Amino acid sequence: MVSHARQKSDISASYRWQVLARVLLASLGGFALTSMAGAFLVVAFEQSGMMAETQAVHIMTLVGFIAWCLVAMWVFAHGHLLKLTLTMFASTLAFTGLYFLLR
Amino acid sequence: MSEQGFQGSFRQSMTWLHTWVGLVLSLVLYFMFITGSFGYFNAEIDHWMKPEQVRMASLPSTQTLAETGLHYLQREAPDAKEYWVTLPSGRHSNSLTVYAELRAPNAAGEGYVYQQLNPITGELASAVRETGGGDALYAMHYALHYMPYEVAIYIVGVATMFMFIALLTGIVIHKKIFVDFFTLRFNKGQRSWLDGHNMSSVLALPFLLMITYSGLIFYTFDYLPSIKVLTMGAGEEVEEAMEAHLYPGSDSIELTGEKASLVNLSAPLAAAESRWPHTPIHYVNVSNPGDSSAVLRFMPKSSGVSRGSEAMAFNGVTGALMSDPPTMPASAVFSDAMMALHEGHFANIWLRWLYFVSGLVGAAMIATGLVLWAKKRRQRLGKRGTAGFGLVLIERSNLGIVVGLPLGVVAYFWANRVLPVDMVGRGEWEMHCLFLVWLASFFHAGLRDLACAWREQVGLLAALSISLPLLNAVTTDVHLVATLREGDWVRAGFDLTAIAFGVALVAVWRVLPGSSSAAVSRRTRRTLRKEADNLAAAANEKVNV
Numbered sequence: 001m002v003s004h005a006r007q008k009s010d011i012s013a014s015y016r017w018q019v020l021a022r023v024l025l026a027s028l029g030g031f032a033l034t035s036m037a038g039a040f041l042v043v044a045f046e047q048s049g050m051m052a053e054t055q056a057v058h059i060m061t062l063v064g065f066i067a068w069c070l071v072a073m074w075v076f077a078h079g080h081l082l083k084l085t086l087t088m089f090a091s092t093l094a095f096t097g098l099y100f101l102l103r
Numbered sequence: 104m105s106e107q108g109f110q111g112s113f114r115q116s117m118t119w120l121h122t123w124v125g126l127v128l129s130l131v132l133y134f135m136f137i138t139g140s141f142g143y144f145n146a147e148i149d150h151w152m153k154p155e156q157v158r159m160a161s162l163p164s165t166q167t168l169a170e171t172g173l174h175y176l177q178r179e180a181p182d183a184k185e186y187w188v189t190l191p192s193g194r195h196s197n198s199l200t201v202y203a204e205l206r207a208p209n210a211a212g213e214g215y216v217y218q219q220l221n222p223i224t225g226e227l228a229s230a231v232r233e234t235g236g237g238d239a240l241y242a243m244h245y246a247l248h249y250m251p252y253e254v255a256i257y258i259v260g261v262a263t264m265f266m267f268i269a270l271l272t273g274i275v276i277h278k279k280i281f282v283d284f285f286t287l288r289f290n291k292g293q294r295s296w297l298d299g300h301n302m303s304s305v306l307a308l309p310f311l312l313m314i315t316y317s318g319l320i321f322y323t324f325d326y327l328p329s330i331k332v333l334t335m336g337a338g339e340e341v342e343e344a345m346e347a348h349l350y351p352g353s354d355s356i357e358l359t360g361e362k363a364s365l366v367n368l369s370a371p372l373a374a375a376e377s378r379w380p381h382t383p384i385h386y387v388n389v390s391n392p393g394d395s396s397a398v399l400r401f402m403p404k405s406s407g408v409s410r411g412s413e414a415m416a417f418n419g420v421t422g423a424l425m426s427d428p429p430t431m432p433a434s435a436v437f438s439d440a441m442m443a444l445h446e447g448h449f450a451n452i453w454l455r456w457l458y459f460v461s462g463l464v465g466a467a468m469i470a471t472g473l474v475l476w477a478k479k480r481r482q483r484l485g486k487r488g489t490a491g492f493g494l495v496l497i498e499r500s501n502l503g504i505v506v507g508l509p510l511g512v513v514a515y516f517w518a519n520r521v522l523p524v525d526m527v528g529r530g531e532w533e534m535h536c537l538f539l540v541w542l543a544s545f546f547h548a549g550l551r552d553l554a555c556a557w558r559e560q561v562g563l564l565a566a567l568s569i570s571l572p573l574l575n576a577v578t579t580d581v582h583l584v585a586t587l588r589e590g591d592w593v594r595a596g597f598d599l600t601a602i603a604f605g606v607a608l609v610a611v612w613r614v615l616p617g618s619s620s621a622a623v624s625r626r627t628r629r630t631l632r633k634e635a636d637n638l639a640a641a642a643n644e645k646v647n648v
Contacts, residue, residue: 019123022109035329042334054348057331058434064327065319069268073275076120077108099333 021081026072029088034068036095043102114276121272124265125472130504131262133469135244137508139314140462142241143447143455146194149236151597152519154579156197156231158591162222165190165376166368169387171225172201173365177392180216182206184355186389191222192404198228233529234519240512245321248534260326263318270311273304289614293478300471303464310461311468317445320438349435350411352428356396363395366422374424375401375415388414395420408443409436470505477501499548499556506560507544513567514540516601520578554617561612569605572598 038060045056071088078084108116141148150156162168172188180186180203189200199222208214219228247255287298304311324331324345335341346353368387375384382403390398397419405411416425431439443449447458477498484490490498518536522529548556575598576582586595 018109031329034327035333038330039333042330046334052348052432053335054344055432055434057334057345058323058348058438061323061327061330062320062434062438064330065264065267065316068327069264069271072268073117073120073272076110077113077116079108 018081021085022075025085025088026075029085029092030068030071030075033071033088033092033095034064036092036099037067038064040095040099040102043099047102117272117275121269121276122476124272125269125469126476128262128265129469129473130500131247131258132266133466133473133504134247134508135259135262136462136466136469137512138240139244140459140466141237141512142244143450143458143462145237145241147237147593147597148240149238150197150593151575152234152236152516153231154575154581154594156228159191159197159222162191162196165384166372168199168222169368169372169384171222172199172220172387173368173389175218175220175225176201176203176216177365179203179218180205180209181393183216183392184390186387186392188387190383190385190387192383192385198222199225232519232524233526235515235530235533239530239534240515245318248538256322256325260319260322263315264326266315267319270304270308270315274308277301277305293475293482296471296475296478300468300475303468303471307461307464307468310458311465313441313444314462314465317441320441321445323438348432349438351431351435352414352416356391356398358391359395361395362393363397363420365389365392365397365419366399366417368399371399371415371417371422371424372401374417375403378415379403379413389419391419398425405443405449408440408449410439410443410446410448473497473501473505498553500545502548502553502557502560503541503545506557506564507541507548510544510560510564510567511537511541513564513571516571517567517574520574554615558612558615558617561608561615565605565608565612567605568601568608571601571605 042053042056042060045051046053051059075084075088078087110116110119163171168190169188172190173186176183176186176188183203183205185204187200187202189195189202191197191199198219201216201218201220203216205214205216209216220226221228245256245259246252247258287302288295291298319326331341331345335344372384384401385404386400386402388400388402390400399417399419399422400414401417402411402414414428416428417423418425447455450458477494480494481490481498484494515533515537518533522532522536526532544560547560551559572583576584581591581594583595583598586592586598
């Protein structure tokens with residue numbers, strides 16, 4: 001009986017929407033967050049005179065692949081979809097603000 | 104509830120994600136691992152697929168070889184930005200490769216000229232049958248087939264990101280990573296598949312992480328262009344600035360427009376050879392050929408884990424030595440080393456085998472993961488539940504993926520020997536054979552009783568693999584006896600590997616459910632069950648009495 005109930009919940013519409021929403025958050029949201037965080041860090045490194053721009057861009061892009069994957073994992077580790085969406089949105093916005101501030 | 108993830112606990116959520124990213128593009132990933140693994144032996148496979156190719160007993164001098172290559176390019180590509188001549192050496196001892204980057208597309212609409220020349224005559228190496236060879240097989244692992252390159256690399260990119268996430272989540276959800284290193288229980292049904300999945304992934308984990316991450320690095324700014332665009336903008340200057348960062352000293356030199364012929368190679372070559380007395384010159388490069396601004400470079404084969412190598416640059420007209428290029432910045436050294444690790448050009452024959460086996464272990468990891476997923480679903484259904492369309496589809500396509508693709512690859516080798524030697528479009532038809540056989544495997548898996556289909560396809564794969572050397576002996580004169588006697592270990596190695604694969608597959612075939620040895624155990628089980636039933640019936644009678 002237990003397995004039967006599980007089967008049913010597996011294919012419910014809300015489950016499918018959850019999967020779609022999280023896949024979009026992990027891919028598009030993850031891309032946006034990674035890009036903005038990376039861009040902010042590049043500007044920060046460059047402004048502080050620690051690294052040449054091309055060097056910083058290259059390093060941040062190389063790190064970006066790993067960061068993007070970790071963000072994707074975070075999207076699926078988090079229970080509350082709405083809270084997750086808001087947190088991702090807010091942090092992307094924060095990095096965007098910092099990026100424009102420093103540029 | 105706060106520590107709850109998408110699917111219950113953190114571990115359960117990560118398991119869900121691991122399964123999802125592992126399955127969705129498993130077809131592409133398995134394809135990339137299989138074809139990519141063969142890439143580590145591209146030159147060797149090429150040599151086998153060109154049985155007419157004669158091994159060069161003795162090669163002309165470095166200078167003659169370089170001149171042969173450059174003369175061909177001067178004739179065929181007079182208006183070019185760059186000339187590259189790769190001299191024969193090591194695994195590529197049969198061919199002189201010439202490449203020119205053109206200033207404008209040629210009549211065929213291509214922006215380059217690329218040819219393999221006979222190192223002695225300097226003519227096109229066309230005395231061999233038309234074949235895709237090892238290179239066409241290997242190029243599919245990033246460029247796929249039957250689609251534009253620009254589309255393929257993005258499909259491959261998404262699949263690679265999925266693979267990367269599958270690896271990271273796989274590490275996170277793993278309870279006993281070291282124990283699983285040594286755990287493989289046979290004939291335990293689903294448990295055996297899980298052991299196999301764990302062992303293949305844990306054993307090859309360093310390789311898998313390296314190959315996946317470095318795969319992304321080849322297309323760094325194609326896959327993740329945003330950070331560059333946000334900070335540096337887009338356009339020609341940005342591309343040039345990044346190019347100068349990644350490959351310092353390679354920035355293009357202004358043309359003068361004055362015609363000038365190339366300096367005689369002997370003095371610059373002698374200078375280069377005395378700088379690297381122990382490593383032969385491997386590449387000859389000319390920038391702005393035919394112009395008075397021409398630069399001539401000699402490069403030895405890289406001895407370390409690096410794609411590029413040191414170069415000695417000369418004025419292409421006067422032959423005067425130019426200053427060395429600036430050293431690479433740290434991030435460029437890192438990405439260069441990662442790509443070199445991915446390609447493994449530096450690997451000697453034993454390391455090459457390790458690369459090949461690791462790649463196949465990666466493919467085995469994907470295959471066992473696929474089968475495991477279907478087995479779990481089956482088990483969850485219980486004995487009485489009927490499988491839905493999705494599960495049936497995946498169970499059947501699993502066979503088409505896991506065994507069908509290797510069948511296609513063997514068909515590719517068969518086609519190389521069976522198709523008429525003078526056939527038009529022969530190389531492309533070899534490839535069609537691969538995909539047709541692969542497609543047929545899906546149909547066979549879909550129409551036949553599944554257990555039978557597994558046995559038949561694995562059996563066929565074993566048979567085609569073992570008989571490949573026989574086919575070779577019937578159709579060519581470079582059969583195993585001849586190649587062994589001659590010491591042609593490349594061709595002999597191919598034949599021997601095919602036999603070894605076939606024998607291993609026979610062992611797999613024997614333990615597949617429904618085959619004779621498995622049938623014995625089923626008979627035993629049936630006898631036991633009958634005995635148990637009898638006992639139960641006897642017990643029942645006793646109670647009733």
